[in-house]
Amino acid sequence: MITRENPARTDELVGTVCVTTPAQVDRALERARDAQRGWAALAVPDRAGAVRAATGAVEPVLEELAELMARETGKVLGDSRGELAFALTVLRWAADRAEALLVDRELDDTQGRLLVRHRPFGVVGAITPWNAPVVLAALKVGPALAAGNAVVVKPSPLAPFAVQRFLETVAARLPAGLLQVVQGHAETAAALVGSSLVDRVAFTGGESAGRAIGSLAGRALTPALLELGGNDPAVLLHDVVLDDGAADRLLMAAFATSGQVCMAVKRLYVHRSRYDEAVEALRAAADRMLCVGDPLHDGVSMGPVVSGQSADRVSALVAQAVAGGAEALVLGSVDAQTDLGRGYFVRPSLVLGAGDADPLVAAEQFGPALPVLAFDDEEEVLARANAGDLGLGASVWSADEEHAFALGARMEAGFTFVNTHNRTGLTLRAPFGGVKRSGWGREYGDEGVLEYVQPCVVHAPAAFRAGGAPLAAAAYPTG
Structure with missing residues (x-):
């Protein structure tokens, strides 16, 4: 059980939440994988429209969520309100950019016929910190969903409540199992990141936790996005x-x-x-x-x-x-x-x-x-x-x-x-992330959406199409 006190009044209990066991994490991932197949089959505009529509469910409870966030994190109420409003903006922005970016690109010219498609990874495991719990979850959830992935989020045990309420409110308007929250400490994170059912990891947090996440993801050969703080x-x-x-x-x-x-x-x-x-x-x-x-x-x-x-x-x-x-x-x-x-x-x-x-x-x-x-x-x-x-x-x-x-x-x-x-x-149009040991991968910007897709290609070289040039003339690519 996770118990969280109010850091401004430590004798006040904000709430408790049950820890998700490794077996429960596996079941959540299985539900996510089942939901993801049908979600990925939708056209990008249909997915984007569903994400935008789901954000509307949060509007009526924003003030309640802001107070909850202030009580569990110590963030002032106005700042908490601003974070929640910006999280909705991020989700809508991600849906809009996905429509513009994730279109098939097809060329048919003297070099041959080329089709480039953007395919989702599958199931994304996201681990988020306590200092901006909702917006840092939205920066992963929005692009991942719009790109056709399912997402399972593990928040920090220091800020488990507002982000769970926010995400579950959005998830209620989406296909069952597509967006889920699991709760816990290092054991829960390890069960999520190390699972063979996770196809992409996204993490924001400190360096020591980032090393552990990166090591687990590396052993599973799962690509990971890591944002690890800085000394600006x-x-x-x-x-x-x-x-x-x-x-x-x-x-x-x-x-x-x-x-x-x-x-x-x-x-x-x-x-x-x-x-x-x-x-x-x-x-x-x-x-x-x-x-x-x-x-x-x-x-x-x-x-x-x-x-x-x-x-x-x-x-x-x-x-x-x-x-x-x-x-x-x-x-x-x-x-x-x-x-x-x-x-x-x-x-x-x-x-x-x-x-x-x-x-x-x-x-x-x-x-x-x-x-x-x-x-x-x-x-x-x-x-x-x-x-x-x-x-x-x-x-x-x-x-x-x-x-x-x-x-x-x-x-x-x-x-x-x-x-x-x-x-x-900051601006949504500019990619954000670190160099050196501040991590790799980007959030915000078009790059933040493209982190959640893989370019896949179908290619017919000109030499092997009807009337193409002899093999010797096309043995190596020219451009």
Whole structure:
């Protein structure tokens, strides 16, 4: 049994859910495989239309789901509402793009006749994290369903409820067995990923879990999409515009969802000539925007971290940096109606004077503590920003867009933002994912839809059609 407490009020039980046994996972996969055959036989417009129609069932329960998400994750209520609305947008977008992309391509010319079709993998096993549980599930479910696959989703045990309610509401409007949810810990994940009934794996989460998922999928020879987080640098050049709008974007790029976002700003590099100004701009932005407290309370913009373990880890990283000579500058205010002692709260802070080798800088802290580091030269900061083995996101901030794009192209990151970072810089049309050890495969963009199909070809070379050229003239392909 999975029991989940409210991280803002740890004496409050949000709910319980039964763990899915390995035998039950197998039965779910068998139902998915049976459903997938008929689903894949439908024309793409028919599948897309069914997915779009199914999203309508969620609209009446959005507010209920938002409150549930806030209570189980600690994400503030407005943020939870935004995630749910965006998840519906993702499902509808995936259906639309599938119609445009997954059309047969046929050529009949002097080189021969060629047919390229996009076939679904079959059954997709998706494993999703707790920090954005519904939207990160939708980014897998939408493209996979529209492409003709069935999907079985295993959410994080730290956020099992809202995503299950969301997906089951959508699934009720689709063929039985096509979209299912299983619950559990590592044993359930292993039963899902290691099954011979799974044809494609999609995972978002941390590196250690990603290694385990990748190893299981590799042993089964199952292709896997892995998005594994990052240690995103943001670089503020000497000509950065630090008005209130830019400061607010930068602040929330680091501290939205209490800093627990894979593409959050984790390291802030500021040109030395603008360092003091940037720190003051962020302090002023925090005074305007950051209020720590119960995520269901009006006016609260930052809730707790997800667990006591997370709170202890982030606090220890800050304490270690301070012991080494850094300064922790606490930001924002506290909601008067919230007792921070009841939950897993960590006050947001800027950490000044840390070194690149400090664990707070060198590792992904995944919490509300942002190290601010000075630099003097662009080549120097590029080397520092590209240091390490993670490469999910990065950003460059400058009044000169052309220069920012040129420097951004040299960042070792799968997605580089200009003059923004994190969610304010995403677009559905752009593929998102990491390089280096931040994973492989892409979500968002056309590439995110094409991850769930396999191009299959039928080809009649010109040489072997009626009246074709002699064999010797066509022994090797020419283009």
